[in-house]
Amino acid sequence: MIRPRACVATGVAAGMAEHLGWPVTVVRLAFAATSLAAGAGLLLYVWLWALTPWAPGDERPTRRAPVAWLLVVASTLSLLGAWVVSAWVLDGDEGGLRWWFGAVLAGVGLAVASGAWAGFVDRPDPERGPRHELAIRLSATALLAITAVALVFGDVAHEYPVPTFAAALAAVLGIGLVYAPTLVTAWRDLADERTKRIREEQRSEIAAHLHDSVLQTLALIQNRAGASSEVARIARAQERELRDWLFDGDTPADSDLGTDLRDFAAALEIDYPVTIDVVVVGESRERASGEVAAAAREAMLNAARHAGGEVSVYVESSPETVEVFVRDRGEGFELGDVPGDRLGVRQSIIGRMRRAGGSGEVRRGAGGIGTEVRLRFPAERLGAEAGRG
Amino acid sequence: MADASDAGRGVPAASVRVVIVDDHSIFRSGLKADLDASIEVVGEAHDVESAVAAVTDAAPDVVLLDVHLPGVGVPSGASGGAEVIRRVGSSMPGTRFLALSVSDKAEDVVGVIRAGARGYITKGSSGADVSRAVQAVAGGDAVFSPKLAGFVLDAFGAAVGETAAASDELDRLSAREQEVMRLIARGYAYKEVAAELFISTKTVETHVSAVLRKLQLSSRYELTAWANARRLL
Numbered sequence: 370m371i372r373p374r375a376c377v378a379t380g381v382a383a384g385m386a387e388h389l390g391w392p393v394t395v396v397r398l399a400f401a402a403t404s405l406a407a408g409a410g411l412l413l414y415v416w417l418w419a420l421t422p423w424a425p426g427d428e429r430p431t432r433r434a435p436v437a438w439l440l441v442v443a444s445t446l447s448l449l450g451a452w453v454v455s456a457w458v459l460d461g462d463e464g465g466l467r468w469w470f471g472a473v474l475a476g477v478g479l480a481v482a483s484g485a486w487a488g489f490v491d492r493p494d495p496e497r498g499p500r501h502e503l504a505i506r507l508s509a510t511a512l513l514a515i516t517a518v519a520l521v522f523g524d525v526a527h528e529y530p531v532p533t534f535a536a537a538l539a540a541v542l543g544i545g546l547v548y549a550p551t552l553v554t555a556w557r558d559l560a561d562e563r564t565k566r567i568r569e570e571q572r573s574e575i576a577a578h579l580h581d582s583v584l585q586t587l588a589l590i591q592n593r594a595g596a597s598s599e600v601a602r603i604a605r606a607q608e609r610e611l612r613d614w615l616f617d618g619d620t621p622a623d624s625d626l627g628t629d630l631r632d633f634a635a636a637l638e639i640d641y642p643v644t645i646d647v648v649v650v651g652e653s654r655e656r657a658s659g660e661v662a663a664a665a666r667e668a669m670l671n672a673a674r675h676a677g678g679e680v681s682v683y684v685e686s687s688p689e690t691v692e693v694f695v696r697d698r699g700e701g702f703e704l705g706d707v708p709g710d711r712l713g714v715r716q717s718i719i720g721r722m723r724r725a726g727g728s729g730e731v732r733r734g735a736g737g738i739g740t741e742v743r744l745r746f747p748a749e750r751l752g753a754e755a756g757r758g
Numbered sequence: 759m760a761d762a763s764d765a766g767r768g769v770p771a772a773s774v775r776v777v778i779v780d781d782h783s784i785f786r787s788g789l790k791a792d793l794d795a796s797i798e799v800v801g802e803a804h805d806v807e808s809a810v811a812a813v814t815d816a817a818p819d820v821v822l823l824d825v826h827l828p829g830v831g832v833p834s835g836a837s838g839g840a841e842v843i844r845r846v847g848s849s850m851p852g853t854r855f856l857a858l859s860v861s862d863k864a865e866d867v868v869g870v871i872r873a874g875a876r877g878y879i880t881k882g883s884s885g886a887d888v889s890r891a892v893q894a895v896a897g898g899d900a901v902f903s904p905k906l907a908g909f910v911l912d913a914f915g916a917a918v919g920e921t922a923a924a925s926d927e928l929d930r931l932s933a934r935e936q937e938v939m940r941l942i943a944r945g946y947a948y949k950e951v952a953a954e955l956f957i958s959t960k961t962v963e964t965h966v967s968a969v970l971r972k973l974q975l976s977s978r979y980e981l982t983a984w985a986n987a988r989r990l991l
Contacts, residue, residue, distance in 0.1 A: 580826070580860070585782050588860045588881035593788060605882065648908035648943045681904055681945025687917050694944045735941075737949035755780030 371424045378434045381417045382452040407754050429493055437487040437505045440578075444479035447472050448516055455525050466529060473536040476516065477543040488550020509547045576615040584608060599642070606639050625682050626662050626691070632683060641673040643680055653688035653737045660725035661746045665693045669716040670740040672697035676739060691746045698739040718742060738743070774896045777801040777816055779809040779842065780824040780858065785881065789822070792885025797892055797906075803831045808914040809842045818853055819896045822888070822913050825870050825878075840873035847874045856895045858888075867906065868913075873972050877901025900970040907942040910969060913978060928976045931969065938965040 370388040372380030382400060385394040403410030423430060442608045451472035465622045487505035499673040517540040520526065526533040587608040594600040627649030634645035665682070672680045676699020683694040714731055722729035727746035775796050780786050781804045790799050801816040803809035806829025811823055827838025843855050857870040857878035869877040876895045879888060880903070891901045902910075911917060914931045916939070922930035933940065934955075941951040948966070952959040 425975060437853070475866040581781075584860050584877075585881070589782075589785050589788055591882035592792065592884060597918060601882075646904050647944065648942065649903045650908050650911045681943075683904070683908070683940070685911070685917055685940070696945045735946055735954050738950075741944075 370712070372421050372427060372430075374424050374426050374430045376430065376432055378432055378436050379418045380423070381414055381421065384421055385417065404510055416446045423626040429495060431494060431496060432621055437483045437491055437501070440479050440483035440486060441505065441508050444476045444483065444509070444512060447479060448476035448512065451476060452519075455523065459524055459528065464637075466532065469525070470532050470536060473516070473520070474539060477513060477536075477539045480512050481543045484547030485508050485550055485690055488554070492550075492554075506547055513540045513543045513547070517544075572615075579611065580613060583611065589612075602638050602642065602644070605644065606635060626659070626665075626686070626693075630664055630665055630669070630682055630684060630693075633669060634680075637669060637673040641677060643671070643673045643677045643684060645669065645680045647682040647684070649684045649686075651684075661691055661693060661727065661744055664718045664721045664729060664744050665695065667721075668693075668744070671718075671742075672699070672740070673716065675699055687748070689748050691748060693742075693744040695742040695744075696734055696739065697741075698734065700739075708748050716746070722746070762982065771796045774820055774892055775800045775816065775818040775820060776805065776820050776892060777809075777812050777818040778822045779803045779839075780822075781805060781826075781828055789888065792888070793892070794889035797889055806838050806841050807846070808880060809976070810845050813842070813846050813850060817850060819891050821853060821855045823855050823857050823870070823875065824881050825857050825867060837869050839870045839875070841870075842873070843870065843873040845874060854895045855900075856891055856901060865973065868909070871906075871970070874974065876970065878903065878906060882976070898948065898967075900966045902939075902942050902966055902969075904943045904945055906941045910973060911936065911943060914972070914976075928972050928978065929978045934966050935969050935972075938962055939969060942966075 370384050372384040373387070374380070376383055382396045383393055385391075387395045389396070400410045400414050403413070452468050454465050454469040454472060458469050481506055487497075487502045489504075491501060492499075516539045520533050520537040520540065522532070587604045590604040591601040591608075594604070627647070630643060634647050654750075665684075669680065669682060672695055676697035678698050680698075681694070681696045683692075683696075685692045696753055708735045719729040719731065722744055725746070727744065729745075730743045731742070732741055733739070773795075774816050776793070777798050778789060778799055779802070780789070783804065786802050786804075790802075793799065800818055801812040803812040806827055809821075809823070809827065810828075821842075821942055823839045823842060825837050825839040827842065829838045831841075839857055846853070847855070855870075855875040857867055857875040859867050859870075859878055867875075871878065877891065877900045879891045879901060883891075894901050901906050910919070914920065915927070916931055916936045920930050920934045921936065929934045936953055937955060941954055942948075946954065948962045949959050952962045955962075966990060
């Protein structure tokens with residue numbers, strides 16, 4: 370059994386009708402009828418309300434019935450009833466006192482319940498919100514204040530001071546309880562905030578400590594072992610992982626072009642004797658899954674596999690274009706010398722860029738040392754590509 | 759990061775006198791053993807106070823300065839390294855500072871560059887690289903790594919097309935300076951930048967020094983904000 374997310378008050382009756390295959394009206398009447406039997410139906414209702422899950426879905430539950438206002442009205446009626454009964458009590462009807470007392474307490478309880486409903490249940494409902502909550506609170510407060518004043522200065526107080534005092538006290542306490550949801554929420558927020566702050570402090574303490582010890586040692590290892598030795602590469606990878614964990618925190622890395630190429634560079638550094646420096650400039654709107662990223666990865670892989678040593682990757686995103694440069698200091702090669710059956714460079718870099726609407730270029734690095742791959746992609750194509758993929 | 763330090767013009771001048779400032783003795787001795795013969799280590803220090811004393815005593819040509827240095831009275835938000843430069847920089851005009859950082863995040867280094875360091879190099883660099891960078895700084899040049907060049911391009915809005923109209927404008931880079939920074943960010947050494955742009959290495963160095971000056975003097979919001987936000991590292 371599940372409760373529908375768009376319901377009247379709690380969704381219990383609708384959920385049960387759905388479950389049993391009965392009309393909703395019959396279920397409602399059954400609940401009302403059994404409630405007369407010592408409140409059994411009401412108990413069952415509350416029990417089902419507490420334990421039945423919402424229907425699966427993302428949207429917030431919406432309630433058609435203005436339950437908080439109904440509670441305010443019920444409270445008003447109950448208090449008015451008490452006022453009527455008080456006339457009999459003053460006429461000397463001793464038995465009426467219990468009814469009077471009960472009606473006052475019920476009125477106070479219903480007013481508090483309306484505040485609680487508005488504060489806890491209606492608060493996340495986008496249809497109602499804080500303005501509704503405030504209106505309910507003010508109504509309940511006014512009702513309870515009038516009740517307390519009427520009790521203290523009324524005639525019943527002369528005849529039966531003790532129960533009247535108790536009822537007035539209940540009304541005053543009720544005013545406090547109407548505002549309790551706010552306090553509870555605030556306290557909960559405060560506790561969350563504190564936990565978060567403590568975690569943050571702890572993290573930065575650990576970060577500061579590791580910065581002064583482990584990161585220094587890793588730097589020293591790289592320094593002593595020579596830039597492209599195995600030990601240095603492991604130390605570098607380790608340092609990067611530790612640094613990411615320490616300083617980026619829990620925030621998931623977004624998959625833009627720069628982040629993606631950095632991650633790819635880190636992976637290449639473990640597999641090949643190479644150190645790759647990735648420099649990213651500008652806000653990148655290019656997605657990691659795009660053609661530019663694929664071509665850039667191919668170029669980096671080529672550089673790592675065939676050249677090794679130090680590789681520089683430079684990504685610049687301007688409003689007009691995205692440019693990626695991959696530069697190595699290996700032996701270099703002439704595109705014309707590459708046999709036609711070697712598809713790597715022609716197909717996966719230059720061809721891919723051309724098909725996607727950009728351009729790719731492979732040339733000798735500055736001073737005739739190594740190779741530089743240059744990818745350029747006009748920014749207006751990015752939107753089209755994102756829409757397609 | 760050979761690229762950072764190929765700035766050395768390959769003429770090992772008379773030996774350069776250096777003070778090494780780092781709070782880790784292992785790192786100091788490791789670096790000392792690794793430096794070229796052309797570099798003479800004349801002093802060591804492990805915190806802000808001892809660094810001030812050592813630099814004042816030895817009056818070295820270059821101070822290799824750890825960015826994250828413990829010390830008493832370092833204002834919050836500033837690094838120990840920057841504090842050392844602030845305390846002795848003005849009284850020692852002949853001494854140049856080269857920042858050493860365990861991190862290659864340029865943001866971490868901007869504070870110490872703005873305090874007056876002539877460049878930075880990561881602690882992972884080899885002894886030869888550090889030696890070349892020391893020689894370059896001793897010769898009056900600035901040492902830029904690709905990361906720092908990328909940061910400068912970003913911070914000065916070069917990617918979104920901001921270009922200085924007048925040459926004395928501090929908050930933006932001129933078109934030529936942007937070209938030089940782009941090539942350095944792409945991993946070009948100074949002489950490769952020079953060949954690519956058909957200018958002399960000396961001109962490249964002039965441009966880099968001009969950028970360094972802008973980095974130090976500019977009040978661009980991004981520069982100060984970045985330096986402040988990265989208080990931890």
